[in-house]
Amino acid sequence: MSAAGPASPQGNSRPSWQKQLEDHCKEFSLAAPVFNIVSDRRGGRTAWSSTVTVAGRSIAARYWYDGQYINNAKEDAAEVALMQLKAQTLSSTTYPGQFHG
Template identity: 70%
Template sequence: MSTSTAGGQGAMPNWQKMLGDHCSKNGLAAPEFHIVSDRRGGRTAWSATVNVGGGSFAARYWYDGQYLNNAKEDAAEVAIRKLDPQPFVPQTNYSGQF
């Protein structure tokens, strides 16, 4: 399993890579990520969705703008857990969650 370091939290799974590997292994088109935003008062919150395997999967949380990659990781984690429900590591907490 590939890992990356984010927000000083130590080694974390690279969900985007795992999702890409899952798609390659199963003959699916590469994941297509979309960034979405929501103006909240004086700030903007960001999240992500990923289209893969005929489905669209949304990140569970909204993030501060500097953590856009974490939004994509979150969406990829949601997708891979639905598409390949094997016992993975516990849910990941990402920096910048609202």
């Protein structure tokens, strides 16, 4: 057993982006994120990506993936969503004694 804590399926101790996004939503009383898989026919192959709906917004993953890597598309969408939510939280949250103008 590792001293760093439980490992994620990726083999490191960082929780998945999907888990981090779920935790963020719980912390800020937002509805749980809803992932949608999207596909695009490209020549003889199909490319796969994901969107995630959170806080009333649909946020797309940055990249397209081969079908066997659909979870990577969900991770990508979760990362983008989490970064946007954190940036929004930082810009709209005021803390006592800070950000006086």
